[in-house]
Amino acid sequence: MNFDCHQCTVCQLALLLLFVAGASTAQAAYQDQVLADSPVAYWRFEDASSSDGSTALNSGTTAATNDGTYQGSTALSSDTPGTIGGTSGDFTGSNARVELGTTLRSALSGSSAITAELWFNASSLPADGSVALLFNSFLNETGTGLSVALQNSAGSGSADTVLRVAGRSTGTDSFTTGPISYASTDTWTHFVGVLDFANDQIKLYVNGSSAGTIGVSFGSSTYAPSGATSLIDSIGKQNNASGFTNAYNGLIDELAVYGGELSSTRVAAHYAAATAVVPEPASIVALSFGAMVLVRRRRG
Numbered sequence: 295m296n297f298d299c300h301q302c303t304v305c306q307l308a309l310l311l312l313f314v315a316g317a318s319t320a321q322a323a324y325q326d327q328v329l330a331d332s333p334v335a336y337w338r339f340e341d342a343s344s345s346d347g348s349t350a351l352n353s354g355t356t357a358a359t360n361d362g363t364y365q366g367s368t369a370l371s372s373d374t375p376g377t378i379g380g381t382s383g384d385f386t387g388s389n390a391r392v393e394l395g396t397t398l399r400s401a402l403s404g405s406s407a408i409t410a411e412l413w414f415n416a417s418s419l420p421a422d423g424s425v426a427l428l429f430n431s432f433l434n435e436t437g438t439g440l441s442v443a444l445q446n447s448a449g450s451g452s453a454d455t456v457l458r459v460a461g462r463s464t465g466t467d468s469f470t471t472g473p474i475s476y477a478s479t480d481t482w483t484h485f486v487g488v489l490d491f492a493n494d495q496i497k498l499y500v501n502g503s504s505a506g507t508i509g510v511s512f513g514s515s516t517y518a519p520s521g522a523t524s525l526i527d528s529i530g531k532q533n534n535a536s537g538f539t540n541a542y543n544g545l546i547d548e549l550a551v552y553g554g555e556l557s558s559t560r561v562a563a564h565y566a567a568a569t570a571v572v573p574e575p576a577s578i579v580a581l582s583f584g585a586m587v588l589v590r591r592r593r594g
């Protein structure tokens with residue numbers, strides 16, 4: 295039997311290239327889906343360093359205007375959701391945070407809806423009566439804007455923990471929230487919260503599917519920022535009048551903010567892009583071996 299080793303090497307190289315291309319396509323797919331919806335801000339946590347003072351790059355349309363700054367010994371982790379790959383932000387639950395400045399609120403001003411989208415994986419839930427802040431833009435004691443957080447009410451242990459998006463359209467609004475039960479740890483979850491000011495609704499999505507539409511009452515049909523302008527926006531911890539508080543303990547990745555509503559169709563498309571099946575390296579080895587056997591049989 296004649297067997298051409300040159301062909302075998304070409305075959306293996308071709309399969310290796312296919313595998314590498316497949317893996318990088320899967321990583322780009324989620325990012326491409328998000329960018330196709332023109333997020334105002336999009337922090338991917340793909341930064342080279344997270345040492346205090348280093349930049350958390352904004353890949354959204356406002357670019358460097360809304361770059362963040364790592365503080366409080368925030369780390370980067372290779373534990374990431376689905377097939378997205380790369381790195382996520384690792385918030386220790388003590389002082390870790392990304393500081394975002396005060397410019398996002400003006401970029402969102404006038405929007406008839408605001409959407410926040412992120413992946414998170416909680417290492418622990420907030421204690422009874424406590425809040426773990428995932429993301430906040432200007433929603434403080436009196437500020438407008440929105441926040442995403444885990445909140446554990448006093449009593450009943452963690453059984454009454456909720457995941458919620460909260461907001462005010464204008465300074466005269468009450469603190470308006472859309473909560474859903476959530477008490478998972480060590481689990482990557484895709485969450486989308488929509489504040490629909492024009493239609494007085496909060497819409498929630500978990501892992502690509504609707505988790506409820508809640509009728510609320512916003513005072514303004516468009517976002518009209520107001521409040522204590524010195525308080526900065528942040529990820530992983532909240533800046534309020536008493537300083538940084540409400541620490542979150544866990545991972546956050548691919549946090550995007552849109553100056554409009556992300557539709558249910560687009561939410562599902564984003565989630566699907568992150569969960570597309572990619573062949574495991576072991577499968578590639580098996581496929582490569584199988585192809586070699588086929589080549590040998592055909593040529594033998």
Ligand SMILES: [Ca+2]
Pocket residue numbers: 338339340374379380381382547548
């Ligand atoms: Ca990432």
Ligand SMILES: [Ca+2]
Pocket residue numbers: 421422423446447448449450451452453454455
């Ligand atoms: Ca509780």
